[in-house]
Amino acid sequence: MRLAVLDIGSNSAQLQVVDASSGAPPLPAHAVKEPTLLAEELLPDGTLSATGIDRVAGAVGRAVDAAVRLGVDHLYPFVTAAVRDAANRDAVIDRVEAEAGVRPQFLSGEDEAGLTYFAARRWYGWSAGRLLLVDIGGGSMELALGRDVEPELAVSLPVGAGRMTRELLTEDPPPPRQLKAVRKRARETLSEVLDRLRWEGGPRRVVVTSKTFKQLARLAGAPPQRKGPFARRELKLADLRKQLTKLAAVPAAERARFRGVSRSRARQIVAGAVVAEATLTALDVTSVEVCPWALREGILLRHLEDVADTAALPLQPLARRPSATVRRLPTAHGATEPGPSTVESAGTPEERASGREDG
The missing domain is CATH 3.30.420.40 (ATPase, nucleotide binding domain)
Structure with a gap:
């Protein structure tokens, strides 16, 4: 079939x-x-x-x-x-x-979060334990947490890379005040669910999906996709911060020449990096693993x-x-x-x- x-x-x-x-x-x-x-x-x-x-x-x-x-x-x-x-x-x-x-x-955003979590759970299996998933799309960011097939928590937040670029990063390259505005928006939006995440208990493994995270991991030195899905791809918060500084310092046309950054996403990758950095910081996460399976x-x-x-x-x-x-x-x-x-x-x-x- x-x-x-x-x-x-x-x-x-x-x-x-x-x-x-x-x-x-x-x-x-x-x-x-x-x-x-x-x-x-x-x-x-x-x-x-x-x-x-x-x-x-x-x-x-x-x-x-x-x-x-x-x-x-x-x-x-x-x-x-x-x-x-x-x-x-x-x-x-x-x-x-x-x-x-x-x-x-x-x-719905919650269904997107649940189905993406479902794919990640299938990829990593039961041995992964309690799983926290983060996915940054163009319009929204999805979070899901659980230990079973269905997540205990699945939420969608309006801080996607494209949305934040359109609403807050109006200059290219963006000045520090605009980066600060994206970070503030992300933190304020995340604050609505942080208490619930803490209540549910800490995850054993934190994984990320979406093209935003894949490109950020590639920038930080993760293996290219041609190496296959079983190559371990990790993104450390310290490396993310270094790449964010480099990305924000140049216009989109120059970002498109960076390793792993596609031309169509060169403008919004900065907002995606800011949201990613703010999210991992708020969650007290220093390293994440990139899951090859997602919503589709x-x-x-x-x-x-x-x-x-x-x-x-x-x-x-x-x-x-x-x-x-x-x-x-x-x-x-x-x-x-x-x-x-x-x-x-x-x-x-x-x-x-x-x-x-x-x-």
Whole structure:
């Protein structure tokens, strides 16, 4: 069975295709990435601009075309905070459906945190003990803590790298006062959940996911993704602080030439680093491990578990190919309904397990 997840985020629409079977890990067979670049398209009234809507609809259309071309049987399209939190999100979803033939769903921030935690728990296994997960996306940061399959705590905070860049880092490079403003916002937002985290008890292992953390770890000397998922990737707080100083001192165009920093994220990586530093400091964490699995793997793993344990969920026909289907997202609490492509080869089994996010 060929499954695919289409993650429609602030930087890109990413299609991850896997040949899945119950009990097997979700190893990507193909990956397609289409730019959305929505961070600068959010207007003062909270709506996505017409240009942003055109861009995301086109990106999803091309990704769906790729899914059809690659013989995908079941497709899970969903949007994250950039579209989910837009004041005109229903209009955005309607436009995507009209152009691409699929209607993306949106997950709550808490569901994103829970599914990302679910993937990390599967990766590390029961021996990891109590696990604390941190994920910094474009619009939000997710935290999840637990020792079982489902987290005891899963929260989403509005301090994503793209959001903080747009709202607080208006100059390039940003002056110290703007960096201070991001740090203050992150600390104040984190203060809302720190007492709960302390109440739940300290974690045995702290892990991070997201492109933000992967790029920061790579900057600090972690192995590149081509080394495969089993290469240990660690980010120390002391190294993070050193890299933050270097990143903040130069404009985005120069950051894009740094090891591991992609051009599309060069502007927001500074805000991501500030939020990461503030978070680890507040949590009294001096070192974290980068987990190769995150939200997309969590969705696929949840699906495979549901197929093994229960009857299949109702299917929706994929408009562009009758034999393909679109299914509801399998989440811990049930999904909430809102109402030229580059196709990468499969690579080695180790590269497929890592999702091929090279840096």
